[in-house]
Amino acid sequence: MTVQEQYPARYYARYDHAATQPAPVTGWYDVWGMSDASSVPDAADLVALSAAQWSARTPTGLGVQNGQIVSYAPPAPTLAAQARSALVQAQAATWAKFGSLGKTVTDDWITYQQALSAIADGSNATATDLPSAPSS
Incomplete structure (x- = not known):
């Protein structure tokens, strides 16, 4: 069977089918231009693109929703992240x-790291903002 x-389409986009949609495009394929397409997922698992869509692709900012290429902005990282x-x-x-200088860490830096740790591990689930880093 030929490529x-x-x-049947020359151009394709890959995305994670298990991800919440819109899901980011994770790969672009010009399969007809490949000498070996054995590493390319099955066509049924990809989104076929027109030549115009292929020409307009970007490294980021595009996703897939309901089998269509759409604008995509990744969600903001959670406060814990x-x-x-x-x-x-x-x-x-x-x-x-x-x-590194053999000095004792000041209380404000210890308190700051403890506050960040509590947000990161979920033990402070009421925080809405990160604490400010010590100025010293």
Whole structure:
């Protein structure tokens, strides 16, 4: 069977079928231009694209909803995810400011990291914003 028989459209987009829609496009395929399409998912698991859609594709900002390509903006990270990221940054800053110099970590930095940790692990489920980092 030829590639054109397996993939009647030349261009396709891949997305996670299990994701909430609109789901982001996770791959683009010009299957007729491939010398080996064995790594490409079945055509039934992809969204066929017109030449105009192929030409207008972008690395981000497009998704799939009900089998159609649509504009897509990823959801904002949750407060817990933001807290986890801020905690990693705070730990690095604490090491740079104190630990690497053999200094004692100040109470404001300890309190800040504890507050971030509580938001990140869900033990503070009432927080609506991240705490501010210490200025010192």
